[in-house]
């Protein structure tokens with residue numbers, strides 16, 4: 001299993017992550033594309049709610065995993081900026097933890113507008129990479145690790161700009177909110193390891209998890225908008 005898949009599974013299995021996903025499914029209508037769908041969890045969940053859900057991801061291996069995990073659902077290998085969908089063919093567009101990876105996130109939003117029918121709804125979800133909160137015995141190292149991790153993300157601030165991306169690219173009724181996910185147990189240790197901590201720093205976090213003294217909070221920005229007719 002790839003590192004990204006291990007991280008996504010650790011994140012997506014949590015009750016708060018599940019609740020965040022459920023929140024984003026509202027108002028997407030009966031035909032929904034999930035772009036950057038990863039292992040396809042949202043597609044499977046949307047299909048279980050009765051939607052025709054389509055997953056698109058640029059990574060062949062991810063799409064293979066998605067097909068294996070959700071064999072009844074529809075998946076395509078494709079790029080967020082050139083979706084394998086006709087103009088106006090979906091009522092809902094969803095991109096969860098995707099735009100920070102793209103060289104030009106605006107192109108994905110323009111593509112969202114193209115594939116959405118008039119009055120269709122887009123929802124963008126992603127963490128603010130510069131706002132992770134971690135309790136640690138070593139605050140200075142923690143700040144340095146977090147900064148270095150955020151600096152490695154191509155569009156580390158993109159979620160702060162979701163609202164503007166929608167407003168600037170043909171969406172109305174734009175809303176934005178922040179939902180913070182909090183971990184206090186060992187389920188987030190893969191994410192803490194991914195931040196780059198090792199040795200004594202990670203040992204401290206592991207001990208905190210063991211002793212019920214861990215704290216990690218990550219704010220997720222959720223913005224949605226209606227495709228103007």
Ligand SMILES: C[S@@+](CC[C@H](N)C(=O)[O-])C[C@H]1O[C@@H](n2cnc3c(N)ncnc32)[C@H](O)[C@@H]1O
Pocket residue numbers: 008012035036037038039056057058059062078079080081095096097098101102
């Ligand atoms: C962090 S993962 C999130 C996966 C899923 N949305 C989730 O929330 O679990 C980002 C996904 O976006 C995909 N991706 C990256 N660049 C892409 C692009 N240009 N077009 C489509 N998918 C892309 C990656 O392959 C990966 O599966």
